[in-house]
Amino acid sequence: MSKKIELRTKNEDTWCPGCPNHSILESTKRVLAKLISKGYRQEDFAMVTGIGCHAKIFDYLNISGIYGLHGRVLPTALGMKLGNPNLTVLGFAGDGDTYAEGMAHFIHAGRYNADMTLIVHDNQSFSLTTGQSTPTTQQGYKNKAEPLGEFNNPLNPIKLGLASGMSFIARCNARDIEHTAKILEKAVRHKGFSFVEIIQDCLIFNLEVNNKDDLMYKISDNKSKDEAERLAEKWDYNNKQGQIPLGVIYQEKKKTMEEKWPQLSALKNRKLLK
Numbered sequence: 001m002s003k004k005i006e007l008r009t010k011n012e013d014t015w016c017p018g019c020p021n022h023s024i025l026e027s028t029k030r031v032l033a034k035l036i037s038k039g040y041r042q043e044d045f046a047m048v049t050g051i052g053c054h055a056k057i058f059d060y061l062n063i064s065g066i067y068g069l070h071g072r073v074l075p076t077a078l079g080m081k082l083g084n085p086n087l088t089v090l091g092f093a094g095d096g097d098t099y100a101e102g103m104a105h106f107i108h109a110g111r112y113n114a115d116m117t118l119i120v121h122d123n124q125s126f127s128l129t130t131g132q133s134t135p136t137t138q139q140g141y142k143n144k145a146e147p148l149g150e151f152n153n154p155l156n157p158i159k160l161g162l163a164s165g166m167s168f169i170a171r172c173n174a175r176d177i178e179h180t181a182k183i184l185e186k187a188v189r190h191k192g193f194s195f196v197e198i199i200q201d202c203l204i205f206n207l208e209v210n211n212k213d214d215l216m217y218k219i220s221d222n223k224s225k226d227e228a229e230r231l232a233e234k235w236d237y238n239n240k241q242g243q244i245p246l247g248v249i250y251q252e253k254k255k256t257m258e259e260k261w262p263q264l265s266a267l268k269n270r271k272l273l274k
């Protein structure tokens with residue numbers, strides 16, 4: 001008789017009622033349950049989180065891991081892969097986490113191409129610390145730290161991911177649980193570094209960017225760099241104009257970190273967990 005897998009811990013949920021982080025948790029649980037039903041084991045997965053509202057997923061998802069530091073999801077995930085390349089590592093990070101303090105790691109992740117997945121819960125604000133602007137916040141956003149409004153233009157992480165050589169780049173809408181689960185599964189199965197940018201409304205801070213569903217549309221999986229660049233240009237993170245493509249924006253086959261380093265290949269072939 002097969003053992004029942006419990007992917008939700010018993011910890012109390014302290015996200016705001018209705019926060020789309022709940023949907024990201026649900027999508028993740030669905031993917032893990034499916035992969036476990038196909039032969040992965042619960043102990044083959046390891047997660048890393050940053051610090052922020054997104055990071056509370058660590059308390060609710062029943063897999064091993066490290067509740068990390070703000071901005072350091074990627075180096076921690078990389079450390080896990082270096083220690084045991086047989087792990088399937090998932091990094092859950094915020095937009096502040098990834099694109100501000102963690103920016104250097106984000107760029108180098110594309111170069112290393114370690115076989116792991118980064119999931120960015122992008123609510124265009126530092127929500128846990130009460131709504132300051134992050135690099136993806138729209139110009140003009142007024143908050144306690146910037147009463148005159150954000151002066152700078154937002155960064156486009158999809159364009160940056162492409163420029164950094166990432167081998168899998170996707171975008172999802174947190175509220176679309178089924179589509180997000182589908183894309184996350186592709187990200188986890190991709191051999192190499194997978195970057196999944198999830199648009200996640202925050203119900204308390206930076207409300208003016210919420211509810212962009214009318215701008216969103218789904219694309220077929222794309223492998224052309226030119227098309228990916230065109231898709232990345234469609235929305236500049238600045239306002240509710242343009243179109244927001246969802247799905248696999250770019251995917252290519254590329255040597256992974258584990259394949260490039262002979263020591264890691266040797267560890268991987270020993271299949272430590274088997």
Ligand SMILES: Cc1ncc(C[n+]2csc(CCOP(=O)(O)OP(=O)(O)O)c2C)c(N)n1
Pocket residue numbers: 050051052053054055069070071093094095096097098101121123125126127128129134
């Ligand atoms: C090294 C370090 N820098 C800064 C902080 C303060 N800090 C904690 S949570 C947070 C904001 C998190 O924002 P984001 O990563 O966008 O996640 P969200 O809360 O929006 O999910 C900040 C700046 C910290 N705890 N540690």
Ligand code: SF4
Pocket residue numbers: 014015016019020021053054123127128201202203204205
């Ligand atoms: S503050 Fe925003 S991101 Fe944080 S739990 Fe509440 S709704 Fe979610």
